[in-house]
Structures are given as C-alpha cells and as structure tokens.
Amino acid sequence: GENVEQHPSTLSVQEGDSAVIKCTYSDSASNYFPWYKQELGKRPQLIIDIRSNVGEKKDQRIAVTLNKTAKHFSLHITETQPEDSAVYFCAARNTGNQFYFGTGTSLTVIP
C-alpha cells in the first residue's frame, strides 16, 4: 500500500515567519494530495489540496507544491499567526480511493 512520510514532526516559528512541512509518498499512481489541520480533540479540517496534474496551488497564505517525479509535496504557510498553531497532516489518495496520512507535524507559532 501507500506509505506517506512527513517531516518535521514538530516545528516552532516566530509569528510572521514562514513554515514549511514536507511529505513524500511511495505510490506513483496516487493522484490527490490534501493537507489537513487538526486541533486537539477535533476533526481534521481540509485546508488545501492538490491534484496530480497540477504542480502548485495557492490560497492566500497557504500554498502547496507537488513534485510528481520525486514523489514529494510540501505545505507552505507564510506570515504565520498564533492561530495557525495546530497539528498538520498530509495525505495521499491512491487509485483505490483510499487515503493514507503522514505522521503529522505539530506547529507552534510563537507570538
């Protein structure tokens, strides 16, 4: 099956700085890559996603890049704010419509 790795596991940044989280996947047929933000005890919330036919997507302060050849994708958050503090998960969807999650990154934005 698909194997998704995510780095770093923890990340602390000063407010206003940028944060980058990276993921790699193993199944070259995976075709959809969402990113989720999860606050403690709550459900994951989709924050941005990218399909395999696109290399980059941006939504205000959040962007995702995808390198299909290298099988890696990254989340970029610019101008970070304290409310961005949460756990972020990447995921990859395979052709069987199954989603496999990375191990998560705990982001702390220091005011």
Added chain:
Amino acid sequence: GAVVSQHPSWVICKSGTSVKIECRSLDFQATTMFWYRQFPKQSLMLMATSNEGSKATYEQGVEKDKFLINHASLTLSTLTVTSAHPEDSSFYICSASGTGGRVYEQYFGPGTRLTVT
C-alpha cells in the same frame, strides 16, 4: 454542505462488551466511507474502506472480526467494536467521500472517543 456526523461522541464501556459507532453523511450521498483510529498525539490510521452495499476492505493488521463495518446505505456506515478491551480505547473518526465534485475530497466526522474500562 458536506456534513458528516458521528454518534456517540464519547462512550465508556466495560471490557468484553460491544460498542456500535454510527457515521452519517447528512447532506450528500457517500459512496465511500472510511474508518480511522487515532491515538493521542499520533496520526490517523486507516482501518478500513467501505463502499455502499459491499463488504469493507480492511487494512493489514486490522481484525475484521473485531471491528465490524457495515455500510448499508449511501448515508450510513457503522463500526462495531466487538468484545472491547482497554487497548481498543482510542479516538475513532469516520470520513466520507461522494460523487461528482466530491469524489476527491473526504469529509470527516467529529470523532468518537471510546474508553474501555
């Protein structure tokens, strides 16, 4: 739109009993539903994928006789934890994906916290 509910939100049961968790898509038809398990400070682990009217596909290492999944309709899937033990205590989250424009995304339920004493 795309709301998924789960019931109950928290359940405490005694060791050896069975617990049923419901996952409902409230405003769309969920052709596929997923069940995840999440331990504290860990990632979501896919347990099984279920398509309406079909048997669930379980991930390697997940006991299908212990975690019974039924996807009887396009809006309801259930997970039954049979003969629960303390090690089954966890946060169980379902998600659903639909058809058309919703086939790519998955929508998560709020989760069910299971505590087995």
